[in-house]
Amino acid sequence: MTENNSGDARHLETLDRDLARYSTLEVATQYISRPIVGPGIALVFIVLAGLVSAIMFGQTNNAMIVVVAACFGAYMALNIGANDVANNMGPAVGANALTMGGAIAIAVIFESAGALLAGGDVVSTIAKGIIAPEAIGTAETFIWAMMAALLSAALWVNLATFVGAPVSTTHSVVGGVMGAGIAAAGFGAVTWGTMSAIAASWVISPLLGGIVAAFFLFIIKNRIIYRDDKIAAARVWVPILVGVMAGAFGAYLALKGLKKIIKIELPLALLIGLGIAVIVWAVMIPVIRKQSEGLENRNKSLKVLFGIPLVVSAALLSFAHGANDVANAVGPLAAIVQVSQSGDFTSAFSIPIWVMVIGAFGISFGLFLFGPKLIRMVGSQITKLNPMRAYCVALSAAITVIIASWLGLPVSSTHIAVGGVFGVGFYREWDAERRLRNARAAMPDRPVYSAEERQRRKLVRRSHVLTILAAWVITVPAAAILSGVIFLGLNTLLG
Numbered sequence: 177m178t179e180n181n182s183g184d185a186r187h188l189e190t191l192d193r194d195l196a197r198y199s200t201l202e203v204a205t206q207y208i209s210r211p212i213v214g215p216g217i218a219l220v221f222i223v224l225a226g227l228v229s230a231i232m233f234g235q236t237n238n239a240m241i242v243v244v245a246a247c248f249g250a251y252m253a254l255n256i257g258a259n260d261v262a263n264n265m266g267p268a269v270g271a272n273a274l275t276m277g278g279a280i281a282i283a284v285i286f287e288s289a290g291a292l293l294a295g296g297d298v299v300s301t302i303a304k305g306i307i308a309p310e311a312i313g314t315a316e317t318f319i320w321a322m323m324a325a326l327l328s329a330a331l332w333v334n335l336a337t338f339v340g341a342p343v344s345t346t347h348s349v350v351g352g353v354m355g356a357g358i359a360a361a362g363f364g365a366v367t368w369g370t371m372s373a374i375a376a377s378w379v380i381s382p383l384l385g386g387i388v389a390a391f392f393l394f395i396i397k398n399r400i401i402y403r404d405d406k407i408a409a410a411r412v413w414v415p416i417l418v419g420v421m422a423g424a425f426g427a428y429l430a431l432k433g434l435k436k437i438i439k440i441e442l443p444l445a446l447l448i449g450l451g452i453a454v455i456v457w458a459v460m461i462p463v464i465r466k467q468s469e470g471l472e473n474r475n476k477s478l479k480v481l482f483g484i485p486l487v488v489s490a491a492l493l494s495f496a497h498g499a500n501d502v503a504n505a506v507g508p509l510a511a512i513v514q515v516s517q518s519g520d521f522t523s524a525f526s527i528p529i530w531v532m533v534i535g536a537f538g539i540s541f542g543l544f545l546f547g548p549k550l551i552r553m554v555g556s557q558i559t560k561l562n563p564m565r566a567y568c569v570a571l572s573a574a575i576t577v578i579i580a581s582w583l584g585l586p587v588s589s590t591h592i593a594v595g596g597v598f599g600v601g602f603y604r605e606w607d608a609e610r611r612l613r614n615a616r617a618a619m620p621d622r623p624v625y626s627a628e629e630r631q632r633r634k635l636v637r638r639s640h641v642l643t644i645l646a647a648w649v650i651t652v653p654a655a656a657i658l659s660g661v662i663f664l665g666l667n668t669l670l671g
Contacts, residue, residue: 214545218254221541225250225534229513232530238319238516245323245512249531250538252330253505256345257542259337260501261287262551263593264493264573265543267566269551271479273486276548282487283494283547284540290498291536292529293429306350306374307357311365315519320666321360322508322515325352328659332651337546344590345501347651350374353508355656359663378591378648381576385592386599389572392417393603396564401475407468410481415460418485421571423453425492460484482563489570493593496573498536506535561600569596594644 229246233239265279274282312318329345329352336343350371357365395413403409427449430440440448464481471477510527561569573593 217545218251218541221254221538222247222250225538228530228534232528233513233516241319241323242513242516245326245509246531246534248323248326248330249506249509250534252326252333252345252349253502253535253538254542254545255330255333255337256501256505257287257539257544258546259333259343259542260345260590261494261497261539261543261547263590264497264570265490265547266551266593267561267569267597268486268490270561271486271563271566273483273563273566274490276551279490279551280544280547282491283543286491286494287498287539287543288536290495291502291539292532293499305370306353306367307361307365308367311361312357313361315515317360317667319512319515320670321356321663322353322511324356324359324659324663324666325349326508326512328352328355328655328662332655332658336647336651343647343651344378346590347378347648348655349507351652351655352659354652355659356663358656359660360667382591382595382598385572385576385595386602388575389568389596389599390603392568392571393565393600396568397607400478401564406473406475406478407471410478411461411464411468414464414481414485415457417567417571418460418488419453419457421485421489421492422456423449424575425449425495426452429495479563482567486563486567486570489567493570493573498539502532502535502539505538506531509534561597565600565604568600569593572596572599591648 226243226247230239230243233242261283265274265283268274269276269279307321312321326349329348332348332352333343333345354366354371396417399413400406400409427445430445430448463484467481468477471480506527510531513528513531573596576592576596
């Protein structure tokens with residue numbers, strides 16, 4: 177009997193060791209396979225984009241070219257979702273107003289809606305406004321130029337995302353189109369007037385984003401935070417701020433999103449936006465009053481009241497980003513499709529709905545698969561954000577992107593969002609210094625801070641300024657050179 181028990185014990189011990197090995201093997205398999213799940217799903221999406229293009233385009237002589245271009249466009253859209261969308265959702269996640277899952281869900285819905293409803297104008301600028309098609313020579317040369325631009329931009333953004341460099345996808349695709357045009361027909365092929373306007377927008381957009389963000393933070397601080405009764409002030413101003421945001425979104429949707437159904441001119445769109453702003457303002461008054469019941473009169477309590485505005489502003493920014501940045505993925509693709517169908521590369525380009533769908537869903541998939549890490553970085557590593565500061569950044573970026581999309585300028589949402597973050601941070605530094613000077617004037621005996629102590633009061637990480645500026649400077653020439661090399665390679669191999 178004792179021998180049987182001993183044998184059973186050894187058997188159980190052996191079984192436990194085997195189960196432990198299987199458990200260890202399972203954990204190791206999951207650890208190894210996890211990094212390839214995202215790329216695997218992305219590859220499936222790229223293949224599906226190619227199949228959709230083959231079905232929609234039909235059996236023609238240029239069908240294979242369109243299929244390859246659609247795969248490149250899907251690849252670029254995935255990279256945009258992985259890189260750029262973090263700038264939209266980072267502030268809300270960093271301020272703990274949204275969970276990562278909630279941010280991704282909102283971004284997927286509103287990015288897709290913005291791309292499909294309001295993405296056409298900027299696509300036309302990318303496809304036709306940067307280079308003069310008539311200078312290229314032949315339709316075949318134009319197709320190879322757009323193909324090179326699309327592939328070079330996708331490769332550059334993928335490389336930059338892999339190494340963690342905060343580059344602009346807009347810079348990448350504009351540089352790619354310009355480089356391919358120069359390689360195909362020389363510097364005269366570039367529409368330098370359009371390029372000058374685009375280049376000016378790259379400088380103006382981060383400055384405008386920073387100024388607008390600082391302005392809204394100024395309002396919040398002076399009208400709410402610095403008031404004796406903060407809760408009472410918030411009951412007045414938070415509904416106004418939400419109304420401003422809703423009005424901007426309503427005006428933009430009326431002007432751009434409904435143009436496929438009804439043509440609405442700017443004055444009427446502004447009136448519609450004003451009406452929506454008033455309605456939302458009136459609705460939010462009792463909502464904010466109810467939220468503020470029982471809150472203590474301190475700054476921490478205000479974070480609760482800014483939860484709704486921050487979520488709405490993040491959604492607004494995602495819509496605007498989808499409208500503006502879908503051009504980076506499908507602008508050259510739309511040009512390739514049109515030229516492949518008609519052979520005409522000098523007239524205006526129309527945007528097939530299936531092309532816009534590839535761009536919209538590609539951005540969403542890229543965010544879902546590869547975006548969380550960059551969302552955390554943007555939300556917490558540049559400067560400390562709370563819901564009030566994050567709201568200012570998001571609303572500033574949304575308004576700036578909406579204006580740029582309305583004007584047809586492919587500005588960088590990366591520039592605008594980062595400019596807003598720096599604007600908020602630098603305003604906080606200036607405001608802290610101002611309050612310190614006032615306190616010192618009121619109390620002359622107060623000790624003066626040393627240079628080292630003043631340096632510790634810096635609220636924006638200066639190292640990020642140089643890193644981001646360097647990335648912005650190098651992206652356009654790098655993408656242009658890569659595009660030119662790819663074009664020359666295609667031209668040599670395929671004639």
